[in-house]
Amino acid sequence: MVDGAAFTFVGIAIRTLITVGSMAILARLLTPSDFGHIAMATVVTELAALFANFGFGYILIQRSRIARIHIDTMFWAALGLGLLLTGVVFALSFVAGHFFDDPMVGTLLQVLCLTFILEELTVVPRSLMARMMMFRADFAVQALMLFFRAGTAVLMAMNGFGVWSLVGGALAGGLFQTVAYTWLVGYRPRLRFNKRYLASTWRTNGGYFGNGILFYINMNLDIVLVGRLLGATSLGYYQNARSLTDEVRARMVQPLQRVLFPAFSAIQNEPERFREGILRSGRLLAIVFMPIGFGIAAVAQELVPVLYGDQWGAMIPVLQVIAIGSGIGAAASVGSPIFNATDRLGLSFRLFFASTVIAVLVTLAGSHWGLMGIAYAKWIIAAVALVFFRVSLGLVQLRWVHIWKILGAPFVVALIMYGAITLAREPLSSVVTGLPGRLAALIVLGAAIYITGALVACRSHVGDIMLVLAKFKK
Numbered sequence: 001m002v003d004g005a006a007f008t009f010v011g012i013a014i015r016t017l018i019t020v021g022s023m024a025i026l027a028r029l030l031t032p033s034d035f036g037h038i039a040m041a042t043v044v045t046e047l048a049a050l051f052a053n054f055g056f057g058y059i060l061i062q063r064s065r066i067a068r069i070h071i072d073t074m075f076w077a078a079l080g081l082g083l084l085l086t087g088v089v090f091a092l093s094f095v096a097g098h099f100f101d102d103p104m105v106g107t108l109l110q111v112l113c114l115t116f117i118l119e120e121l122t123v124v125p126r127s128l129m130a131r132m133m134m135f136r137a138d139f140a141v142q143a144l145m146l147f148f149r150a151g152t153a154v155l156m157a158m159n160g161f162g163v164w165s166l167v168g169g170a171l172a173g174g175l176f177q178t179v180a181y182t183w184l185v186g187y188r189p190r191l192r193f194n195k196r197y198l199a200s201t202w203r204t205n206g207g208y209f210g211n212g213i214l215f216y217i218n219m220n221l222d223i224v225l226v227g228r229l230l231g232a233t234s235l236g237y238y239q240n241a242r243s244l245t246d247e248v249r250a251r252m253v254q255p256l257q258r259v260l261f262p263a264f265s266a267i268q269n270e271p272e273r274f275r276e277g278i279l280r281s282g283r284l285l286a287i288v289f290m291p292i293g294f295g296i297a298a299v300a301q302e303l304v305p306v307l308y309g310d311q312w313g314a315m316i317p318v319l320q321v322i323a324i325g326s327g328i329g330a331a332a333s334v335g336s337p338i339f340n341a342t343d344r345l346g347l348s349f350r351l352f353f354a355s356t357v358i359a360v361l362v363t364l365a366g367s368h369w370g371l372m373g374i375a376y377a378k379w380i381i382a383a384v385a386l387v388f389f390r391v392s393l394g395l396v397q398l399r400w401v402h403i404w405k406i407l408g409a410p411f412v413v414a415l416i417m418y419g420a421i422t423l424a425r426e427p428l429s430s431v432v433t434g435l436p437g438r439l440a441a442l443i444v445l446g447a448a449i450y451i452t453g454a455l456v457a458c459r460s461h462v463g464d465i466m467l468v469l470a471k472f473k474k
Contacts, residue, residue, distance in 0.1 A: 014143045020244070020307070022150030027308035029157040030165070032236030038166045039239040040100045040227045041108040043220050044092050045115070068190070075124045075189040082120030089113035100227055104163070111167050118174035124189075125181035134184075141180045149173025214349070214356040218381070221360060222374045225367045237312065238371055241319040245296065245326040275396050280464050282334045282406035287461035290407070291450045293327015294414040298421040298446060302439035318375045325378040327414065328407075332385045335392030342395055351391055355384045410461060413453035417446045 027035075090113045097106030129138050153169030161168065222242075227235045296303065297320045304316050339348035362380045366373035390400060421442050428445075432438045454462055 015146055018143070018146045018150050022154055023240070023243070024307045025154050026157055026165070027240070027312060029154075030162065031233075032240075032312070033232040034163040034166070034236070035239055036227070036232030036234070036236035037102065037104045037108060037163050039223055039235050040102060040105045040232065041096070041112055043223050043227070044096045044105075044109055045089060045112055046216055046220055047092075069192055071124060071128070071187070072190050072192045074127075075187075076193050078120040078123040079117075082117045085116040085120075086113045089116065102232060108163065108167055112170065115170055115174045118171075118178045121178045122181045125185040125187055128185050128187060129181070137184050141177060141184065144180065145173045145177045148176040214352045217356050218359050221363050222377075225363065225374060226371065229367065230371070234314075234371060237315040238318055238374070240308065240312065241315040241322055241375075244319060245293065245323045271396065275398060278334060278338060278393070278396060278398065279402060279406065280467075283461045283464050285330050285334060286407050286410040287454060287458055287465065289330035290327050290410040290414045291417060291446070293323045293325070293330065294418045295421075295443070295446050295450075296323040297321075297327075298418045299439055299442050301425070302435050302442065306435050306439050318371050321372065321375040322378050325382040328411070329382040329385045332382075332389035335389040338392040338395060344395060347391075351388050355381075355388055358384050405460075409457040410454070413450055413457055416453060417450045420449050421446045 089109055093106040093109035093113070095106075096109055097103040126138070149169045149172055151169075152172035153165045156165030156168045223235065223239065226238045230238075300316050300319045300323070304312050304319065308315075336348075359377075359381045362377040363374060366375075366377035369376075386403065390403060393399070393402060424442065424445055425438075428438060428441055432441050
């Protein structure tokens with residue numbers, strides 16, 4: 001598990017550099033409304049993706065024994081699902097434009113629907129790689145996929161393709177990923193299908209699907225509200241602020257979850273190792289991602305104009321609020337692999353349902369105050385996620401005190417870092433006049449304060465990092 005985590009953290013760093021770097025270029029080549037159009041289209045594609053998240057891959061990882069016929073069955077089931085979803089999204093494209101009062105959304109969806117076929121073709125190969133703990137290969141594929149995706153999008157944007165450059169990037173990345181996983185695993189499907197085996201997985205698949213519905217509502221309600229109420233340009237500001245913080249919450253955390261699920265599944269019958277693995281994973285997430293969330297919020301005034309340009313100034317206050325919530329909630333994501341590995345999907349669904357109801361209510365309430373109201377609702381949602389995390393820990397006899405041991409010290413040190421950066425901004429502005437230089441100075445100051453504080457107050461967390469680095473060197 002530590003070996004997988006090591007390469008996953010390296011992959012996270014590379015993914016972040018490629019994603020943020022390409023976004024900085026694209027933000028200068030495209031308009032906020034371009035990003036708003038894509039965000040509206042994504043609401044529809046992610047709705048269809050709920051059905052793509054039907055648990056076929058998770059079944060192959062979780063089952064202690066699988067036969068070739070089981071693998072073939074899952075492949076054809078996933079491919080059939082991909083073809084069906086492509087048709088559904090194409091049909092929905094004619095409705096989506098009317099819903100958002102934006103005809104461009106429907107046109108984009110008529111091309112983006114092809115990504116479902118590409119994604120479903122990776123389900124079996126990627127699951128087999130996770131089952132065999134081939135984390136180094138997965139790390140390479142994901143890094144190269146992002147490079148192809150970002151490179152295609154930037155080249156198209158430079159040649160005047162506008163919003164279509166984002167579509168072209170998505171298709172290029174999906175195609176590369178499909179080819180790479182298929183070639184690395186060497187799996188070739190046979191024309192065999194076992195209906196009884198597929199039927200036997202229905203209950204588990206349904207659990208993943210139910211959680212997927214709730215996840216969709218949590219992730220897209222704010223996008224729908226901003227798009228419907230405020231339009232494409234405001235949605236562009238909001239979506240880019242959320243996307244940058246999603247590097248903490250989703251693009252960084254989810255790859256690590258794919259490592260933790262098979263690793264936790266493998267040791268679920270060894271309670272002590274299981275608990276230690278959970279605590280170590282939580283500490284790693286907390287010490288790495290807590291300062292990123294607070295750090296983004298602290299330097300947002302300089303980061304946005306330097307990274308995106310002056311035309312993106314309206315996203316600064318939104319970014320400051322959302323980033324803090326993402327930093328706090330990152331470590332709580334360990335809860336999901338615990339539920340999956342212990343096969344407690346029913347409990348997971350009930351808790352997630354309750355948290356989704358709360359998220360809907362607070363987001364709807366926040367929408368009355370515009371972008372900032374929806375952004376502040378994320379803080380309440382992050383607090384609910386901690387309760388969800390506590391319940392997952394209870395499955396392995398861990399308590400609230402363990403949450404404090406995971407989050408407490410990194411939170412305090414990150415808060416001190418945030419305060420120091422805020423206090424240093426005005427004195428530093430009289431010494432360093434240029435925004436890029438001031439941003440660099442604030443980042444260096446924040447990093448120095450956080451590292452110093454972590455070495456003093458987060459010794460167990462630092463020990464986990466050293467263990468990961470030692471495994472990576474091997």
